[in-house]
Amino acid sequence: MKVEDWKWRYLILVFDCSMTFGCYFNIDIISAVQADIQGQDTGTCANISSNATCCEGCLGLGPYRYNQLYTAYSWMNALFALPGGYMIDRIGNRVSAVIVTMLATIGSVLFAVSTMDGIRGTATMFPLMICGRLFIGAGSGSSLIVQDRVVAFWFKDRISFVYGFVIFALRVGNVSNYLLTANIAKLYGIRWAFWMGTLACVIGVFSAVSLAVVDYYGTKQLDDDCKISMKALPVSRKDIRDFPATYWMICLVIMSYYSSYLPFVGNGTKYIQDRYGYSKTTSSYFTGAIYDTSVVISPLIGSLLGAIDCHGIVLIAVCVLTLPVFPLLSYCHDIHPLILTIWIGVSYTFAGVCLWPCIIIVVPKKAIGTAIGIATFIQGLSIGLTNLVTGKLLGFTEDPDKDSLLHKYQKMFWLLLGMLLFSTLCSVVLNVFDLTKGRLLNRRLAKKNSKELKSFVDEKSPLMTDAPSIQSYVSIDASNGELIPGIQ
Known part of the structure; x- marks a missing residue:
């Protein structure tokens, strides 16, 4: 039996998508309660205005150390993805799925423990938070590699269509975070919000185990040729040297595009709160609208891109249409922030559904894990560095002067716009390479x-x-x- 003939492969897709739920719930869990992490404990929430920096139970890290939490995640994501992609290609999807989801679970436990009584506010708290983010970064990046390898093996006939559902599942994790975390922190305290993140990671572990079982059973139903083609094969340095120029341009586009929008997601809740005066919970909802939009439209975009079948040209259009967002956020305050976050959500979803399948298209199947690992490595280094610079621009402590604070945010938006301009340039060069080398992306x-x-x-x-x-x-x-x- 051929892969395409096995109807139960869609059950593999369900477990493959839910495996990363916990990882993506925890990536931006700190953004949903950014004010509580950055601000100093003021003793009580009584008679505090809606846009107050903080109240009882806050951790007092400040903008710079808050952004360091994102940097730790991004850099470990990058450093672990490089050898992780190679090892996943060597040991296969089943064992890898269980290992990487367990790493993310360990990280979420460490992060939650750091906010417990007896540790919160001590010198141990911040290093423990950094360790937790490191483990989450190690698990999250590698889980995405496993997820993409499963899709490449079981759905090579419907890559763009299926990848729309993959993006949908990832964004469900992000959306759940922005809907739940701020409310749980408000009702029960910030520590219980982080324990909710641990529960989400446990769901991912169970999904990974189920994926391994169904994948094993499904492989036994296939004919010998399919089994041979699906076996993990060693990847040599020559395989990496033979990656086409289009692949390396895709890596640069991924690096710069994600570095332009993810630092905004990390700091967007606090910006909306400071600039527009909304409460912490409402600001979290508005930032989460980026992922709400993605959840709604990603399956449709996957089908649309499959019909258009011109990933390279679509990528240029996405980059160009995203360019006005950051200047509008910075200078046009009459535009409602929800409109702009939805705009980012639409453009980002097109980019996400478009970019990662491009890697699957242009590299050999046996090296997909390695190729995605390298791309994730480059992406994570850039995002971490951008977050570090963003933290420097916003300062080590909360700025009480609103005009000065907004000026710092404007500098952040200029930085993100520069990354997006570079992404646009790289997408143009990518299409030039593709048009002269077989038009695989168009x-x-x-x-x-x-x-x-x-x-x-x-x-x-x-x-x-x-x-x-x-x-x-x-x-x-x-x-x-x-x-x-x-x-x-």
């Missing part, structure tokens, strides 16, 4: 070109020629004239 254009070429070959060309063959880039299915992407 296959609708390639199909049209192949039909014209087939007609030219049939009617005009001599039987023998010394000209270079188009097969140096792709092969042509003679039955319908369509290009079959191949790895050079």
Whole structure:
């Protein structure tokens, strides 16, 4: 039986998607309660205005150390993804899924413990929080690699469509965080909000175990050729050296695009609270609208991109359409922040559904884990550095002067706009490379070109020629004239 014929593969997709729920719940869990983490304990919430910095139970880290928590996550995500992707390619999806979800669970436990009575407010608290974020970073980045490998093996015939549901599942984790965490912290205290994050990670572990069981059973149903093609194979340095130039440009686009929007997500709740005067809970909802939007539209975008089949061109359009957002956030205060966060959510969802499948398209199947690991490594280093610079720009402590604080935020937005401009430039160069190397990322254009070429070959060309063959880039299915992407 072929992979496409096994109907239960969609159960694998369900477990594959839910496996990362806990990881993505915890990535931005600190953003949902940013004011409580940054601000100093003022003793009581009574008679405090809606946009007050903090009240009872706050941790007093300040903007710089708060952003260091994001930096720790991003850099460990990067450092662990590089060897992690290679090892996942070596040991396979099943064992890897369980290991990486357990790492994230350990991290969430450490982070929750750091806010418990007896540790909160001591010299041990912040190092323990950093350790927790390091473990979450190690598990989250690697879980995404496992997730993408499962999709590549079981749904290679429907990559764009299925990846829309993958993005949907990731955003459900983000949305759940922004809907629940601030409210739990308000009702029961910040420590119980972080223990909710641990519970979400435990759900991911159970999903990973279920994925391993169903994957094992499903593989036994396949014919011998499919089993051989799905086995984990060693990846050599030559395989990495042979990655096409388009792959490295995709890495740069991922690096710069995510570095432009994720630091805003990390600091957006506090910015909306400071600039517009909304409460902590409402500000968290508005920032979470980025992921609410993604949850709603990601399956539709996956289907749309599958129909368009021009990932490269769509990527340019997404980058260009995202450019006005940060200047509007910084200078046009009459525009409601919810409109702008929804705008970011739409553009980000298009970028997410578009970018990661591009890696699956352009690299050999056996090296997908390694390729995604390298991309995650580059992405994490850049995001961590951007968060570190953002923390420096916003200061070590809360600025009581509103005008001075908003000026610091404007500097942050200029930094993020610069990253987005670089992403736009890289997406243009990516398409130039792709158009000269087989049009794997713009296959609708390639199909049209192949039909014209087939007609030219049939009617005009001599039987023998010394000209270079188009097969140096792709092969042509003679039955319908369509290009079959191949790895050079």
